[in-house]
Amino acid sequence: MRGNRSGRRGWENVERRRRGHHYESKGLGARMRHLFPLWPRHRPRLHSDGRLPTPVRLLRRVPLLILAPALILTPSLFLVGCGSADEGWGPPMEGTTGVECGYRTPVAVSPDGARLVFHHETDGLQVLDVASGERRPPVVEPEARARIEEGRGPDLLTLCWSDQGSEAVLLGSSIPTMDPAQPRIPNIFSLRLDGGSPTLGVRDAAACETRPGRAWDFWTEGRPVAPGSGQPAGFPEYDEPDPVVTRGSRVVQGPDERRARILDADGRTLAQVRPPLLAPLGGRAGIIRFAWSPDGSRLAWVSLQSRLGSWGGQSRVHLREADGSVRTLGPVHRQGAEIVWSSDAELLACVREEPGRIVRLLP
Numbered sequence: 234m235r236g237n238r239s240g241r242r243g244w245e246n247v248e249r250r251r252r253g254h255h256y257e258s259k260g261l262g263a264r265m266r267h268l269f270p271l272w273p274r275h276r277p278r279l280h281s282d283g284r285l286p287t288p289v290r291l292l293r294r295v296p297l298l299i300l301a302p303a304l305i306l307t308p309s310l311f312l313v314g315c316g317s318a319d320e321g322w323g324p325p326m327e328g329t330t331g332v333e334c335g336y337r338t339p340v341a342v343s344p345d346g347a348r349l350v351f352h353h354e355t356d357g358l359q360v361l362d363v364a365s366g367e368r369r370p371p372v373v374e375p376e377a378r379a380r381i382e383e384g385r386g387p388d389l390l391t392l393c394w395s396d397q398g399s400e401a402v403l404l405g406s407s408i409p410t411m412d413p414a415q416p417r418i419p420n421i422f423s424l425r426l427d428g429g430s431p432t433l434g435v436r437d438a439a440a441c442e443t444r445p446g447r448a449w450d451f452w453t454e455g456r457p458v459a460p461g462s463g464q465p466a467g468f469p470e471y472d473e474p475d476p477v478v479t480r481g482s483r484v485v486q487g488p489d490e491r492r493a494r495i496l497d498a499d500g501r502t503l504a505q506v507r508p509p510l511l512a513p514l515g516g517r518a519g520i521i522r523f524a525w526s527p528d529g530s531r532l533a534w535v536s537l538q539s540r541l542g543s544w545g546g547q548s549r550v551h552l553r554e555a556d557g558s559v560r561t562l563g564p565v566h567r568q569g570a571e572i573v574w575s576s577d578a579e580l581l582a583c584v585r586e587e588p589g590r591i592v593r594l595l596p
Contacts, residue, residue, distance in 0.1 A: 325590035326581075327366030331355060332591055334571050334583035339389055339449045340591060344398035346575040348426060352389060354588065360424075360431040363575075371424060371431040380405060380420060380435065387422040387433070390449060393441035399427040402441040443477045446574035448524035448535075450475050453484035480529055484520045493520045495534060504553055506536040521548075528577045530555040533562075533594075535572060550582060550594060562594045 387403035481498025
């Protein structure tokens with residue numbers, strides 16, 4: 234009985250076609266017309282046996298042929314943004330929740346790896362004891378507070394350490410003199426860590442030495458990305474990379490290049506990043522950070538890949554071992570991360586989250 238009803242319904246549809254009525258189908262075409270009102274409706278003339286002409290049957294498949302590549306390529310465009318941002322990251326270091334992670338606010342590690350200096354999103358400048366997890370703001374002396382209130386506070390990008398590692402030296406925007414012909418007055422801050430409580434004061438002059446392990450002094454495209462670059466008047470501008478931090482390495486990527494490379498002092502390629510697989514012509518790849526371990530045996534870098542210009546970006550942290558092997562640390566992350574070496578064996582990442590936090594990638 235069911236077969237007879239089905240057959241009778243089929244002949245009724247054939248008769249409707251012959252009379253010019255639209256064929257009421259519950260197949261793909263009907264569903265697409267339900268979703269998209271402008272989906273084409275074909276009312277072709279039929280053969281005597283009720284079949285559609287061959288060209289018309291092919292034309293009815295045109296929308297599906299157009300949609301098929303789009304359905305295949307669309308997931309590849311969104312694949313770069315998928316995945317949990319937290320998956321694979323370790324627990325945050327105690328006392329680091331709420332840290333600001335960014336190029337403008339890097340994380341600094343003391344030479345002995347015992348303290349971290351960073352900017353908290355609500356509490357300002359903070360000093361963290363790594364062993365105990367105790368976080369304390371520095372005691373600000375009156376003269377330093379006056380300069381901060383004038384908008385000439387210390388810049389973490391300029392931080393370097395004294396020979397003994399007990400003092401961090403930071404620069405602020407220099408102070409203009411009454412006579413414009415006279416040079417500006419250096420604005421030097423001193424963060425002393427040798428006492429019981431960290432203290433932030435000012436100094437007329439201070440000497441410090443750059444130490445490897447940080448990632449905000451890298452060199453790219455023959456232009457420095459170093460403390461003071463692109464900042465207001467009064468900050469120092471560097472004409473060459475710091476050989477201690479970069480070890481002669483630099484990032485190379487032309488304006489029309491879709492890949493980025495890290496070259497050593499001899500011009501050999503140490504690492505490269507390419508656009509994602511199946512990326513359209515607008516896909517690009519770049520290297521936004523790199524940092525050598527203090528002993529110079531390991532190279533870590535942060536890559537950024539996008540599928541359409543700056544859209545759909547994903548970031549990863551990579552590590553090149555002493556033997557030349559490369560592996561990826563941490564999961565895919567859409568907003569990137571800042572990296573810094575606290576020792577030859579320990580690599581830290583400041584993850585840009587809400588709130589930000591610092592995690593250990595190595596060991």
